[in-house]
Amino acid sequence: MSLSMATPAFLIERNLDRCIHCQVCVRQCANEAHGYDHEEQRVYSDDMRCVNCHRCVVLCPTRALSVRQFPLEFRANANWTAEVIHNIYLQAATGGILLTGMGNDRPYPIYWDHMLINASQVTNPSIDPLREPMELKTFLGRKPEKIVIENGRLKEALPPQLELELPVMFSAMSFGSISLNAMKSLALAAEAEGTYYNTGEGGLHKDLYPLGHRTIVQVASGRFGVHPDYLAAGAAIEIKIGQGAKPGIGGHLPGEKVGREVSETRMIPEGTDALSPAPHHDIYSIEDLRQLIYSLKEATNYSKPVSVKIAAVHNVAAIASGIARAGADIIAIDGYRGGTGATPLRTRDHVGIPIEFALAAVDSRLRDEGIRNQVSLVVAGSIRHSADIVKAVALGADAVYIGSAALIALGCHMCQKCYTGKCNWGIATQDPNLTKRLNPEIGAKRAANLLKAWKHEIKEMLGGMGINALESLRGNRLMLRGIGLTDRELNILGIKAAGE
Amino acid sequence: MVTIDSRGIYYRDLNRMIKQAINDGAGEVVLKNVNGQRYIGDGLRGSQRIVIEGTPGNDLAAYMDGLEILVKGNAQDGVANTMNDGTVVIYGDAGDTMGYAMRGGQVYVRGHAGCRVAIHMKEYQDKVPLMVIGGRAGDFLGEYMAGGILVVLGLGLQPGEDIVGDFCGTGMHGGVMYIRGQVADYQLGREVKLVSLDEGDYQRLHAIVQRFAGYFRLNTSRIMAEPFHKLIPYNKRPYGDLYAKA
Numbered sequence: 163m164s165l166s167m168a169t170p171a172f173l174i175e176r177n178l179d180r181c182i183h184c185q186v187c188v189r190q191c192a193n194e195a196h197g198y199d200h201e202e203q204r205v206y207s208d209d210m211r212c213v214n215c216h217r218c219v220v221l222c223p224t225r226a227l228s229v230r231q232f233p234l235e236f237r238a239n240a241n242w243t244a245e246v247i248h249n250i251y252l253q254a255a256t257g258g259i260l261l262t263g264m265g266n267d268r269p270y271p272i273y274w275d276h277m278l279i280n281a282s283q284v285t286n287p288s289i290d291p292l293r294e295p296m297e298l299k300t301f302l303g304r305k306p307e308k309i310v311i312e313n314g315r316l317k318e319a320l321p322p323q324l325e326l327e328l329p330v331m332f333s334a335m336s337f338g339s340i341s342l343n344a345m346k347s348l349a350l351a352a353e354a355e356g357t358y359y360n361t362g363e364g365g366l367h368k369d370l371y372p373l374g375h376r377t378i379v380q381v382a383s384g385r386f387g388v389h390p391d392y393l394a395a396g397a398a399i400e401i402k403i404g405q406g407a408k409p410g411i412g413g414h415l416p417g418e419k420v421g422r423e424v425s426e427t428r429m430i431p432e433g434t435d436a437l438s439p440a441p442h443h444d445i446y447s448i449e450d451l452r453q454l455i456y457s458l459k460e461a462t463n464y465s466k467p468v469s470v471k472i473a474a475v476h477n478v479a480a481i482a483s484g485i486a487r488a489g490a491d492i493i494a495i496d497g498y499r500g501g502t503g504a505t506p507l508r509t510r511d512h513v514g515i516p517i518e519f520a521l522a523a524v525d526s527r528l529r530d531e532g533i534r535n536q537v538s539l540v541v542a543g544s545i546r547h548s549a550d551i552v553k554a555v556a557l558g559a560d561a562v563y564i565g566s567a568a569l570i571a572l573g574c575h576m577c578q579k580c581y582t583g584k585c586n587w588g589i590a591t592q593d594p595n596l597t598k599r600l601n602p603e604i605g606a607k608r609a610a611n612l613l614k615a616w617k618h619e620i621k622e623m624l625g626g627m628g629i630n631a632l633e634s635l636r637g638n639r640l641m642l643r644g645i646g647l648t649d650r651e652l653n654i655l656g657i658k659a660a661g662e
Numbered sequence: 663m664v665t666i667d668s669r670g671i672y673y674r675d676l677n678r679m680i681k682q683a684i685n686d687g688a689g690e691v692v693l694k695n696v697n698g699q700r701y702i703g704d705g706l707r708g709s710q711r712i713v714i715e716g717t718p719g720n721d722l723a724a725y726m727d728g729l730e731i732l733v734k735g736n737a738q739d740g741v742a743n744t745m746n747d748g749t750v751v752i753y754g755d756a757g758d759t760m761g762y763a764m765r766g767g768q769v770y771v772r773g774h775a776g777c778r779v780a781i782h783m784k785e786y787q788d789k790v791p792l793m794v795i796g797g798r799a800g801d802f803l804g805e806y807m808a809g810g811i812l813v814v815l816g817l818g819l820q821p822g823e824d825i826v827g828d829f830c831g832t833g834m835h836g837g838v839m840y841i842r843g844q845v846a847d848y849q850l851g852r853e854v855k856l857v858s859l860d861e862g863d864y865q866r867l868h869a870i871v872q873r874f875a876g877y878f879r880l881n882t883s884r885i886m887a888e889p890f891h892k893l894i895p896y897n898k899r900p901y902g903d904l905y906a907k908a
Contacts, residue, residue: 258906384782385763389746390707390727417899429765429786430808434836434898439806443781444740444759453700457721457743460677461705506905 167251170209170232174218180226181205187218187227192584192596215577217586249507260507263580263590265407265499265544265566268511273518273651274550278660280641282628289630291621297631298617300326300561302398302538303467304491321491322467324378324398326561327356328617329632330551332609333496333542333565334380334402334471336364338415338424338436339503339580340569341597344589345370347572347605352376354606355613360563363402363413363438365427366392378469381458383412384438386428390461398492399458400469401451403442406500406543409473409514413438413504419583419592452488459489467491467538474498474520474543475513479527486528486537494563495520497543501566503590504581517543518557522655525558525637534637548619557655558637571612572605664688669695673719677701684710693718698738703731703748720757723750726767739776742769747789751877758800761793764810768792772878773818777827778802783837785809794874801827804893805851808836813870815885816843824849831893835900839893840867842885850893853900859892 174195183204187196195211196218198204212229219227236244249260282288289296303323310317332348339362346369348359353376360378361370365387370377379396381388393399404410415424415436425432445451455468469492470485472478478495485493497517502510521541528534541554542563551562570576573587580590588600620632629635643660644652652659664683668676676699683691689710693702696716703712707727714722714733723731724743736754740762747766755773761780766789777800783791784807791810796817803826804812816825825843832851840863845856859867868886875882 252906256906259904261905385744388725388744388763389765390705390725393705393725414901414904416902425786429789430784431786431836431898434808435901437782437806437808437833437835437901439782439833443778443802443805444743444762453720453740457701457704457724457740460674460701460721461725463681 166255168210168248168255169234170212171248172209172212172214172229173232174207174209174212175228175230176205176207177226177228180224182224182226184223186221186223190217190221190586192586192591192593193582213577213579213582214575215579215586216575261504261581262507262510263501263503263505263578264576265501266511267578270498270516272544273516273647273655274546274553276645276647276651277518277553277642277655277657278645279549279552279556279623279627280643281626286628288628289625291618291625294625294630296621296624297633298328298620300329300632302326302469302492302540302560304537305535307535322398322465324358324467324492325356326358328613328620329555329559329561330545330613330616331357331378331540331561331563332359332568333500333563334360334362334378334400334405335503335565335569336362336380336386336415337367337427338362338364338419338592340590341585341588341592341600342367342369342423343597343600343602343605344569344572346602347600347609348568349373349376350602350606351568351609351613354610355617357613358397360400361387361396363387364415364424364436365429366395367423367427371395380471381454382438383440383442384436386430386436386438389429393458393462396466398467398469399462400471400492400494401442401454401458401490402471403445403451404471404473404475404496405502406473406496406498406514406517407502408505408509409475409498410440411506411509412440416583421592424592448484448488451485451490455489469494469540471496473500473513474515474517476515478515478520479523482524482537483527483531483533486533490537492538492540493524494540494542495524496563497541499544500542501544501569502580517541518553519654521554521557521559522639526656529558529637548616549623551616552620552623552635553642555632555635556638556641557657558639560636567612568609571609572600573608663690663692665692665694667695668693668699668716669697671699673699673701677704680712681706684708696735703729723748726750728767736773737771742767742793745769745791753878755797756795761791764791764793765789766791768794768873770794770796770874770877772796775799778805780804780807780810780812782806782808783810783812785837792870794870796874796878798823798825799827801829802832803827803830804834804837804839805829805831806833806835807831807839807895808834810837811866811870812837812839813867813874814839814841814843815871815874816841816888817880817885819843830854831895833900834893834895835898836895841891841893842888843891845891845893853895854893855896857892857894859890863890863892 304321363382374395382402470490471494498514538560585591698719700719721740739757741760758776774797831854
């Protein structure tokens with residue numbers, strides 16, 4: 163065994179004047195960063211084990227703890243940074259693929275922060291949403307070419323639609339990657355606020371069937387838990403082709419996370435790896451995708467919209483056009499900042515494109531081809547707050563998916579260690595001692611509060627623009643101006659520069 | 663019994679007629695002159711029987727849960743895609759990706775099968791899917807296979823013809839294949855190994871072959887007289903050591 167080069171990433175600072183050695187930190191840390199010395203009758207810390215999830219800091223009754231970056235520095239080097247060096251040490255020791263969780267954390271430009279929203283002044287007066295009606299209702303699904311009214315009624319039935327009270331849904335996160343209590347929290351919040359959550363590819367737990375009408379059920383390459391009851395239970399079906407955090411690769415849920423309940427829900431034996439192949443092995447073309455879309459429509463008697471989720475990649479506009487023509491009712495596009503429970507670090511940080519560009523390119527392409535009405539666009543991949551949503555809708559999105567933001571509402575502290583299964587906040591874990599820390603009713607309340615707050619903020623910004631229905635903002639890029647962008651970037655986003 | 667002449671009927675209409683007949687209580691639906699209509703039996707649940715005369719299109723018996731489908735002809739791609747339960751009997755050949763993610767039920771093919779067959783076939787509790795291919799199968803047989811029983815009999819092979827293609831069992835991490843004939847090492851995925859059969863295997867195979875032979879009026883003992891090879895994965899976690907956990 164060679165010398166380990168590993169050094170701590172974080173420094174646990176314990177204020178000994180405040181610490182009463184009560185061992186709350188010891189009990190709270192699944193990573194065992196805190197311990198208790200029975201002989202000395204005092205708690206101690208092991209920096210090496212700390213992931214900086216703040217659990218102990220938040221729960222310490224005397225505020226004795228804090229955590230910061232471990233102050234060890236290499237000789238200053240802008241090229242060979244500490245992170246690069248540490249990752250080489252780790253790979254030299256293990257020979258393994260670097261694994262991480264959550265979304266891309268590299269300092270690429272955030273284009274949301276380079277767009278500014280318009281407001282009315284003097285003419286076209288602004289609207290006060292506290293006193294006047296403001297419509298955020300959103301329908302997702304194929305819209306007909308034209309509407310024919312006969313005897314005061316629609317002549318033909320509309321294609322199936324999802325009805326959202328606000329243009330926000332919870333992203334696909336599977337039971338297995340997150341806990342059942344986390345899923346229940348999101349499902350109950352979706353029910354309370356009139357939107358939808360998404361099973362991911364982990365199947366639908368039996369406790370969640372009563373909320374099937376708030377569920378988008380996913381069909382991915384592993385087809386875990388996909389059976390007739392599952393397809394019938396959901397309000398819509400989503401075919402997962404790709405995911406922003408790991409475009410082009412599949413997923414491996416490690417066997418140690420496949421306990422009894424995950425096994426029942428995914429319908430695979432306990433303890434086996436749940437391997438999702440990178441491609442669907444029956445999809446090699448747009449025609450093949452059409453076949454899967456229509457097999458699902460046939461199986462559910464054309465009663466539900468079918469969504470196709472892809473990662474935002476270089477040719478996303480052409481791909482989306484193909485998906486629309488393949489018969490999808492909704493296209494979900496996940497940008498390169500999209501989160502996940504586990505992904506290879508290099509793929510997460512270096513593959514894919516920003517959702518802002520992907521959205522603008524896809525919306526423009528579908529409009530140019532005259533098929534924008536055939537699909538609804540849902541975008542994801544780091545929607546952080548209500549202004550991001552307003553900008554997304556103005557760029558052309560029908561709705562957004564939020565994943566990381568929803569988990570942060572439940573208590574996630576973005577430590578990026580979801581893949582270890584030791585989430586101290588009870589979210590990305592199946593350990594019953596940890597999952598019980600997340601009460602689904604409290605979680606639901608917090609997630610619903612976030613949606614409520616964002617709903618008010620969206621209405622405020624809409625009213626400020628003098629717009630009283632979200633539909634009037636959709637694809638209304640005149641409501642955006644770019645700041646600090648090149649001509650080329652402005653061009654792709656289809657917006658003018660601030661001041662123009 | 664309800665008989666439907668399928669000639670020239672669009673698949674969506676045909677499938678609506680089949681569902682209507684079954685909802686009206688038909689125990690057996692006979693489809694005559696089937697010519698490429700897709701999705702027959704897709705998502706249907708029950709114990710009825712559908713007899714197909716002709717060539718059904720892709721995704722026959724996809725997501726199906728319990729019915730019996732007899733195909734008096736060849737089948738195309740995607741037979742028994744994600745099938746949960748039921749039986750599909752094909753008197754001719756079958757195309758690619760048959761049994762993708764199939765979780766339960768049985769498929770018997772008298773003739774040959776295409777590529778990427780039984781990919782990600784899985785099993786769960788009492789659900790152990792069974793697929794028997796009378797002739798040969800193409801490349802990537804049983805790729806990512808996670809459970810179930812796959813039997814390839816190699817009946818009617820020409821001299822020098824391989825019983826399976828390349829990359830057989832790549833990524834396989836569950837279930838078992840029985841192959842009646844030789845498989846060269848280079849044809850195998852890295853995650854599988856050839857082992858010899860024990861008495862229990864032969865008893866199990868005998869019962870399977872007997873059912874197969876019953877459908878197609880073949881002689882069980884003549885089929886069983888040739889040696890079989892058994893293919894199993896090295897372990898159920900082929901990629902357990904792939905990652906470095908910081």
